Amino acid sequence: MAAPEFDVIVVGAGAAGLAAAQALRDANANLLLLEGRDRLGGRVWTNRNLPNLTLDLGASWIHGTSGNPLMDLARRFNVQTARTDYESLWRYDAGGNELSDRADESLDNRFSELMSAVRRQRDGMQDDISLQTALDQVLSGAQLSTEEQRELDYALNTEVEHEYAADSSDLSLKFWDQGEAFNGSDVLFPNGYDQLFLPLTDRLDIRMNQVVQRVAYGSNGVTITTNQATFTAQKAVLTLPLGVLQRGSVAFDPPLPAAMQTAIRRMGMGLLNKLYLRFPTAFWPEEPHLFGYIAERKGEWAEWLNLAKYGDAPVLLGFNAGSYGRRLEGLTDTQTVAAAMTVLRTMFGSSVPEPEGFLISRWAADPFAGGSYSYLRPGGSPDDYDTLATPVNNQLFFAGEATSRDYAATVHGALLSGQRAARQVQGKN
Ligand SMILES: Cc1cc2nc3c(=O)[nH]c(=O)nc-3n(C[C@H](O)[C@H](O)[C@H](O)COP(=O)(O)OP(=O)(O)OC[C@H]3O[C@@H](n4cnc5c(N)ncnc54)[C@H](O)[C@@H]3O)c2cc1C
Structure with a gap:
């Protein structure tokens, strides 16, 4: 059996995936980032289709500027903010x-x-x-x-x-x-939220229009099959939104642990x-x-x-x-x-x-999101976020807003979860 092509494959180029990829790149991992859409950013979606306008169809605000890691990015990339x-x-x-x-x-x-x-x-x-x-x-x-x-x-x-x-x-x-x-306070970006994330793509091997359909894991490493090709790695960081996991459009072999499947079913994907x-x-x-x-x-x-x-x-x-x-x-x-x-x-x-x-925007109909962000239904528990964040077989590491118990439903929650997954991949906590 040939050795896996990559150390790590990151799935999804939203806030969580880009944060994970950046941290792993800085740790010199041999890395591939797969994105299903033809654009970066995921639920950060800055649109410039209307003449002379920059409009965010996904997230607009940094919620709470004090100590928020997104503010560090805004300062680092000199991005203009405006308070609401x-x-x-x-x-x-x-x-x-x-x-x-x-x-x-x-x-x-x-x-x-x-x-x-x-x-x-x-x-x-x-x-x-x-x-x-x-x-x-x-x-x-x-x-x-x-x-x-x-x-x-x-x-x-x-x-x-x-x-x-x-x-x-x-x-x-x-x-x-x-x-x-x-x-x-809450601030937004008159010139687009994507200014925070596009600079994070520097020196990353990102393949667009790669719709992940199957993730197999076991003694041969991780094999990821997309609509176009098959890729292998030792480990994977998966930032698939809760709405995508709930729709079952990505098959896992073997199936994800029962507790994780229960959490996926029980949590709500809001709109x-x-x-x-x-x-x-x-x-x-x-x-x-x-x-x-x-x-x-x-x-x-x-x-x-x-x-x-x-x-x-x-x-x-x-x-x-x-x-x-x-x-x-x-x-x-x-x-x-x-x-x-x-x-x-x-x-x-x-x-x-x-x-x-x-x-x-029509986030529920979007096959790469299946809704806007997660929430807890009656009978749900904050533990569900932790369950979704639990590594599987020391091979699959999950990130994304729905894996963030403290900061679910936010861009900063997604960013921090990506950094957490990168640490887990490297065996750090
Ligand atoms: C309308 C709206 C308003 C919001 N407002 C705010 C706000 O003001 N402030 C705030 O902090 N948060 C806000 N949020 C929430 C915030 O946008 C999200 O929590 C955050 O962007 C999620 O990042 P993520 O990396 O977890 O997921 P995503 O950004 O969704 O990234 C996941 C990536 O995986 C890709 N993907 C999905 N399926 C596949 C597949 N099968 N194969 C390959 N790739 C795949 C997707 O295309 C996407 O790029 C808002 C969200 C919405 C929709």
Whole structure:
């Protein structure tokens, strides 16, 4: 049997794969990086298709700048950042009327009281239930007006469901907000998130359009079969997203350990989608960073980022998560833009012009992602992240946001997991 061609094969050129490959390259490993798509970055997807615009269809922000390893990269590569002020938010009711300061404050107070009651309820709780079930229990008997119900749905959707990319009925009450966070503000990149990662590709042997279909491991090393070729190595770092593992589009021989298969099934792969709209001019108020829309139906076009704050371009970015995000993926581009425009015209008046251009993400339908990022369902456990991160046979080393117990669902979590996998490959901890 011939010796394996490579010391290590890294699968996936997102944040985790590029971080792992860079660390292994620095350790002088004979290394190959395989990527299924025709672009780098994975769920960091900077798109420059619209003239003179740089728009991120995946991650936008560094969440928490203090001590965040991504800030080191931003400084090292001299990348311009811009802070988002989440307090700079103007909200509109379902009829398009802007909320008064008093109504704004009252909404925030009622929501924070409700969430405190929900947190008290989970203390000492035995069996896990969903966050929504807990909310229903806390609110049972309360006589909410239509407006109050809409406001509550709006706050829950924008503050919880958008962050965790899942409906409250899918989130574990016990663990939906587990994990760690860096302090400091959130910053985004007016000239693209990919500026942090493209320099990491230096001196790497990266083969694009190599869709991994099978990973075999055992006494002969690791054999990876793609749609184009077969490669062998002593070890592999696999950064396949949870959504890809759940779809079973990569076969493992022998199959992955039972505990890992259980964790893969039990964890949730969430959905957050983006729609960018570019207009001839900015018709919306200049001042706020964000606009909120308290829709009649929960979760529909509730959050908008004013991109004109970060550059000159008259661009708005709408977010949708969970089940509504999924429903939108079934619509055509024209239908999606029309749905968004109905809301914008309700908020800003019937004379709002048609957009000159748009970009739509559909992360659930993407075969290389299968969703946006991971979350914990009722009955799940933070241990599932550790299970996914456990090396198999000292040959397969897993990385990616869904293997990061402390920082799941983030770019920094993915980056740190890639560095961890590189250490494990070298027998370090
Ligand atoms: C809409 C959206 C907004 C987000 N916002 C933020 C944010 O503001 N801040 C933040 O910190 N995080 C955010 N995230 C999360 C963040 O983008 C991810 O956690 C992170 O980028 C994941 O990196 P990764 O390396 O684990 O996975 P990925 O980036 O998905 O990398 C995996 C790679 O494997 C490749 N691959 C998959 N299957 C195969 C196969 N069969 N063969 C070969 N290659 C394959 C993929 O193409 C991909 O390049 C957001 C995500 C989305 C989708």
